[in-house]
Amino acid sequence: MKPGILLALAAACLLNTVSAQIKRTERKSLLQNDPDVVYLDRYLDKPVELKVIKDAPIFSDREGKIRLGTLVANQTVPVEAITDKIYRVRGRGTRDGVAGWVAPWAFSSKDPEFVARLKEFYKRQIEVQKLIDAKQIAVGMTLQEVEMALGKPGKTNLRRTEKGQSGRWEYVDYEEVKHYITRIDPTTGQAYRQFSHVTQIEKGRTNVDFENDVVTAIEESEDRQGGNVRIIVPPLIFGW
Numbered sequence: 001m002k003p004g005i006l007l008a009l010a011a012a013c014l015l016n017t018v019s020a021q022i023k024r025t026e027r028k029s030l031l032q033n034d035p036d037v038v039y040l041d042r043y044l045d046k047p048v049e050l051k052v053i054k055d056a057p058i059f060s061d062r063e064g065k066i067r068l069g070t071l072v073a074n075q076t077v078p079v080e081a082i083t084d085k086i087y088r089v090r091g092r093g094t095r096d097g098v099a100g101w102v103a104p105w106a107f108s109s110k111d112p113e114f115v116a117r118l119k120e121f122y123k124r125q126i127e128v129q130k131l132i133d134a135k136q137i138a139v140g141m142t143l144q145e146v147e148m149a150l151g152k153p154g155k156t157n158l159r160r161t162e163k164g165q166s167g168r169w170e171y172v173d174y175e176e177v178k179h180y181i182t183r184i185d186p187t188t189g190q191a192y193r194q195f196s197h198v199t200q201i202e203k204g205r206t207n208v209d210f211e212n213d214v215v216t217a218i219e220e221s222e223d224r225q226g227g228n229v230r231i232i233v234p235p236l237i238f239g240w
Contacts, residue, residue, distance in 0.1 A: 035126075035129065036083060036126070037062065037081050037082070037083055037088075038081060038082050038083070038121070038122050038125040038126060038129070039080065039081045040079060040080060040081060040082065041080070042148075043125060043128075043142075043144070043145070043235075047078045047079070048078070048079040048118075049076050049077065049078050049079070050076070050077060050079060050087075050089070050107035050108065050109050050114070051075075051076050051107060051108050051109065052071055052072065052073050052074065052075050052076070052077055052091065052106055052107060053073055053106065053107065053108045054073050054105070054106050055070050055071070055072055055073050055106075056070065056071050056073075056102050056103060056105075056106030057069075057070060057071075057102070058070065058071045058089075058093065058098055058100040058101065058102050059100050059101045059102075060100050060101070061101065062083055062085075062086050062088070062101045064086070064101065064103075068093075068098055068100045069093045069094060069095065069098055070093055070094045071089065071091055071092070071093060071098060071100075071102055071106065072091075072092055072093065072094055073106075075091055075092050077089040077090060077091035078090060080099070082118055082121075082122050083122065084119050084122050084123070085103075085104075086101045086102065086103055086104070087101065087102055087103075087104060087107070087118075088100065088101050088102075089101075089102055104118075117236060120233070120236060121236050124232060124233050124235070124236070127232055128141060128145055128232065131145075131149060131230070131232075132145065132148045132149045134149075135149055135150060136149060136230070137149050137150060137206075137208065137215065137218060137230075138215070138218075138229070138230035138231055138232045139215050139216060139217065139218060139229060139230065139231045139232070140214065140215060140231055140232040140233055140234045140235075141214070141215045141232065142213055142214055142215075142235050143169070143210055143213045143214075143215070144213075146169065146208055146215060150171055150206070151171075153169035153170055153171055153208070154170055154171060154172050155169075155170040155172075156168070156169055156170070157170075164211065164212040165211075165212060165213075166209070166210060166211040166212070166216075167209075167210060168207055168208065168209050168210070169207070169208040169210070170205070170206075170207050170208075171205065171206040171207075171208070172202055172204070172205050172206075173202070173203040173204040173205070174200040174201065174202060174203060175200070175201050175202075175203045176198050176199075176200055177198065177199050177200070177201055178195065178198055179195075179196045179197050179198070179199065180193040180194060180195055180196055181193070181194055181196045182194075204220070204221045205220070205221040206218065206219070206220050206221070207219040207220075214234055214235065217229075
């Protein structure tokens with residue numbers, strides 16, 4: 001086969017691979033736009049894994065209308081996303097790999113209360129997601145969640161002791177003010193404004209106190225106060 005043909009085939013294969021990766025990323029992005037679904041990889045560093053104890057139908061939609069096949073028993077699968085009624089998992093089907101939504105009755109865990117605890121986690125994270133979307137924070141959020149809502153802090157203070165670490169994150173909003181000077185046109189004698197410089201004026205400030213990566217207090221300047229300080233349940237610790 002001619003080198004030119006080989007090169008064209010290789011380029012086509014590479015293009016197909018890149019296109020497939022882009023489509024997978026786009027599909028994942030579209031999936032994670034569902035406001036009623038909590039995607040665990042956004043909030044947990046360690047994946048949640050459950051044992052499949054019964055063959056179970058697996059669906060492409062969380063309403064259970066379109067069946068993909070059967071998730072087979074006697075395997076451990078990672079949980080990718082949850083609602084309060086159904087889990088999205090990835091595992092082995094009767095024929096090949098499959099990813100979709102499966103009812104909680106198909107699983108077991110080292111924690112006998114895993115169904116109730118995942119419901120608690122789901123309820124908390126739905127509240128957290130609403131705060132993040134509104135660029136708001138609350139006592140009980142993690143620093144990771146604060147950063148997702150407000151971005152990186154402008155200033156950080158950290159104290160480490162034998163009991164753990166504590167400190168403060170500081171956020172400051174600035175408003176840019178443009179300054180002009182008046183000049184006289186030497187030709188026409190007319191006055192005109194010429195841009196001089198820009199200064200930044202502090203608009204508002206938010207201080208976030210934390211202990212062991214969980215927010216314990218929020219202090220806002222008058223310009224940034226949005227009512228009473230919000231409080232949510234601290235993050236749950238799983239023992240799967």
